[in-house]
Amino acid sequence: MSIGIDIQLAIELLNSNKLVAIPTETVYGLAANAFNENAVLSIYKTKNRPQFNPLIIHSNSIERFEQWGLEIPNDVRLLANKFWPGPLTFIIPANDKVPDIVTAGTGAVAIRVPNHPLTLELLSKLNFPLAAPSANPSGFISPTSALHVDRQLGNKIDYILDGGICNVGVESTIISFLENEPKILRFGGLAIEEIEEVIGHQLLVNNTSEKIVAPGMLTKHYAPNHPMFLVDDIVKALEGKNRDRVGVITFSNSIINIPAKNQFILSKSKDLNEAASNLFAVMRNIDELDIDEIYAEKFPNQGLGYAINDRLKRASIQE
Ligand code: AMP
Ligand code: MG
Numbered sequence: 001m002s003i004g005i006d007i008q009l010a011i012e013l014l015n016s017n018k019l020v021a022i023p024t025e026t027v028y029g030l031a032a033n034a035f036n037e038n039a040v041l042s043i044y045k046t047k048n049r050p051q052f053n054p055l056i057i058h059s060n061s062i063e064r065f066e067q068w069g070l071e072i073p074n075d076v077r078l079l080a081n082k083f084w085p086g087p088l089t090f091i092i093p094a095n096d097k098v099p100d101i102v103t104a105g106t107g108a109v110a111i112r113v114p115n116h117p118l119t120l121e122l123l124s125k126l127n128f129p130l131a132a133p134s135a136n137p138s139g140f141i142s143p144t145s146a147l148h149v150d151r152q153l154g155n156k157i158d159y160i161l162d163g164g165i166c167n168v169g170v171e172s173t174i175i176s177f178l179e180n181e182p183k184i185l186r187f188g189g190l191a192i193e194e195i196e197e198v199i200g201h202q203l204l205v206n207n208t209s210e211k212i213v214a215p216g217m218l219t220k221h222y223a224p225n226h227p228m229f230l231v232d233d234i235v236k237a238l239e240g241k242n243r244d245r246v247g248v249i250t251f252s253n254s255i256i257n258i259p260a261k262n263q264f265i266l267s268k269s270k271d272l273n274e275a276a277s278n279l280f281a282v283m284r285n286i287d288e289l290d291i292d293e294i295y296a297e298k299f300p301n302q303g304l305g306y307a308i309n310d311r312l313k314r315a316s317i318q319e
Contacts (some may be wrong), residue, residue, distance in 0.1 A: 001271070002159060002160070003146050003150060003159075003162050004159070004160075004162060005118065005161065005162055005163075006159075006161075006163070006249040007118065007121055007122050007125070007138075007161070009159060010022070010122055010159055010161050011122065011125055011126065013068070013158050013159055014031065014032065014122075014126060014130070015033075015126075017032065017033055017036050017038060017039035017042075017044055017175075018032070018039070018158045018159075019031065019043065019046060019156075019157045019158060020032075020157070020158065020159045020160070020161060021031050021114050021143075021146070021153070021157055021159070021160040021161065022116075022117055022119045022130065022132060022135075022150045022161050022163070023118055023119055023136045023146070023161060023162065023163025023164065023166065023264070024058075024114035024115070024116045024163075024166065025085075025086070025087060025114060025115040025116050025166055025167055025168045025189070026087045026114070026165065026166060026169070026171050026172050026188070026189050027134045027143055027144055027169070027170070027171055027280070028133070028134065028135040028142075028144070028145070028146070028148065028149045028160075028168060028229075029058070029114075029130070029132030029135055029141040030043055030046065030047060030132060030133060030134070030149075030153065030234050031043075031058070031130040031131065031132035031135060032130065032131055032132075032136040032156065033128045034057040034098065034099075034102055034128060034129045034130055034131035035097060035098070035099065035128045035129070036099075036128070037099045037101050039131075040055065040099060040101045040102055040131050041101060043131060043132075043133065044056065046081065046153065046156045046157065047133060047135075047137055047138045048137055048138045049138040050132060050138065050249065051101065051104065052104050053104065053133075053138075053252065054102060054103050054104035054106060054109075054110065055102050055110070055131040055132070055133050056089050056110040056111070056112050056131070056132065056133070056172070056174075057098070057102060057109060057110065057111055057129040057130065057131050057132075057155060058111075058112050058113065058114055058119075058123060058129055058130045058131075058132055059111075059113060059114075059123050059258065060085075060113060060120050060123035060124045061084075061086065061113060061130040062077065062080045062081075062094070062113065063110075064129070065111050065129070065246035068095075068097050068129070069095045069096075069097055070092060070094075070095060070098075070111065071092070071093065071095075072092065073092060073177045075177060075182060075199065076090045076092060076177055077250065078199075078293040079175075079195060079199070080113070080199055082198050083190060083194075083195075083198075084112075084113040084115075085113040085114055085115035085116075085120060086113070086114075086115050086189075086190060087114075087115070087168050087170075087171075087172040087188055087189030087190045088112065088172055088173050088174060088175070088188075088189075088195070089107050089110050089111065089112040089172040089173065089174045089175070089186075090110070090111055090112070090174075090175055090176075090177055091110050091174065091175070091176040091177060091178060091185065092108065092109060092111060092177055092178070093108055093109075093178065094107055094108055094203070095105065097208045099188055102131050108176075108178055111129075112172055116163050116245065118161055118163045119161070119163065122161070132216070134171060135152075136148075136149075136152050136153070137152055137153065137155060139169075139221055139222075139223060140152065140173060140222070140223065141222050141223075141224070141280050141283050141315075142164040142170075142222070142252075142280055143280070144165060144169050144277075144280045144281055145164070145165050145166070145281070146160050146162040146163070146164075147185075147220075148280075148281075148284065158160075163272075164250075165277075165281075166277070166305055167191070167277055168189040168273075168277060169276050169277035169278065169279060169280060169281075170188055170189050170276045170280070170307045170308070170311060171186065171188045171189065171278060171307075172186075172188045172189055172190070173186060173188035173189060173190040173191075173192065173195070173307070174185060174186040175195065175203070176206070181204055182199065182203055182204070183203065183204045183205070183206050184204065184205045184206060185206050186205050186310070187258060187306035187307040187309075187310045188307050189266065189276065189300075189304065189307065190197055191303040191306075192306065193302070193303065209228070214275075221314040221315065222280075222283070222311050222314050222315040223314075223315055224287040224294060224315060225287055225292050226247070226254045226286075226287055226288065226291060226293060226294050227292075227294070227317050228294040228295075228296060228312075228315050228316045228317065229293065229294070229295050229296070229313075229316055229317060230296050230297075230298060230309075230312045230313055230316040231295060231296070231297060232282065232297075232298055233297075234248060234250060234255065234295055234296075234297040235255065237295055238255065238258070238295060239292070241293075243257050243258050243259070244259060244262075245291050245292040245293070246258065246262065246291055246292065246293050246294070246295055247262045247263075247264070247286040247289050247291045247293070247294045248263050248264070248294070248295050248296070248297075249264050249266065249282060249283075249286065249294065249295070249296035249297070249312075250263070250264070250265050250266070250296075250297050251265070251267060251270065251275060251297060251299055251300075252265060252266075252267055252268055252269070252270045253264055255267070261287060261289070262286075262289060262291060262319070264278075264282040264286055266278045266279060266282060266308075266316075267286065269310075272299065272300070272302070272303045272304040272305050272308070273303070273304055275299065275304070275305075275308060276304040276307060276308055279308055279312075280311075283286070283315065285315055296312045296315075296316065298312075299312075301312075
């Protein structure tokens with residue numbers, strides 16, 4: 001395995017149905033030829049990802065998805081023209097070219113044009129889209145640098161294309177266009193308010209993903225090794241705690257009496273975009289501390305605050 005910026009090598013590996021980790025503006029992806037079942041199967045194996053969890057396919061333009069025979073609904077075209085390349089994924093009806101292993105047999109496919117110069121160049125030189133979930137073992141924190149990928153999966157993949165640090169830092173916003181009304185399936189790197197402005201009305205939120213499956217399952221998603229708690233009032237939650245033994249994640253304020261090395265402020269200037277871009281690296285760093293528990297405060301429910309709260313919630317113990 002190696003890390004570098006050799007696009008030609010990445011092309012050769014992908015053409016021979018090997019795996020390559022690729023940079024995007026959201027998180028690093030673990031990519032393979034989306035039209036080749038065996039290549040896609042090795043994504044699932046390498047991540048230890050359950051096969052009922054479908055994958056997003058990536059290319060460099062909306063026209064290429066059309067060339068592969070996918071029918072693009074009008075609202076998708078409208079939003080794609082405005083926000084692609086960018087952190088927005090659409091679920092649309094699939095066709096025969098897309099293997100069941102990509103769609104998890106749902107008959108629907110997730111499509112996205114990511115915004116990263118190296119990956120856009122790579123995609124433009126391939127004759128197939130790339131299926132690419134986040135480049136981490138299933139259930140753990142998503143990688144926002146080549147080094148993160150190397151640490152978690154380095155010995156299992158042939159090449160990591162190094163595109164630096166992901167500047168959005170959380171996964172894409174996902175909207176389904178399978179029914180009459182578009183529906184938000186995942187809060188992510190593009191603010192819902194921006195999408196609603198283009199569509200002209202509020203979007204429905206898919207509540208089934210909100211159902212608590214089992215605490216054990218949720219604690220494993222994005223999970224740090226230390227128990228983590230997401231709280232409304234962090235000062236109150238810390239009352240009576242051994243202050244040397246807790247790590248805290250806050251939006252913009254520091255907390256008195258907690259050692260500075262145990263405190264992570266995601267954005268001193270209260271910028272939710274900056275906070276999102278720091279989130280996953282902070283979750284990794286805080287987990288390295290010699291502490292007993294992690295406390296994170298809830299972020300404002302606006303803009304990327306929805307995505308931040310969603311990831312913090314999935315990483316936390318549900319009470
Ligand atoms: P990841 O790439 O790891 O961020 O995960 C991709 C996510 O996209 C999955 O967990 C699903 O929630 C969603 N997704 C991908 N394809 C589909 C699909 N065909 N239908 C519904 N959701 C999908
Ligand atoms: Mg993932």
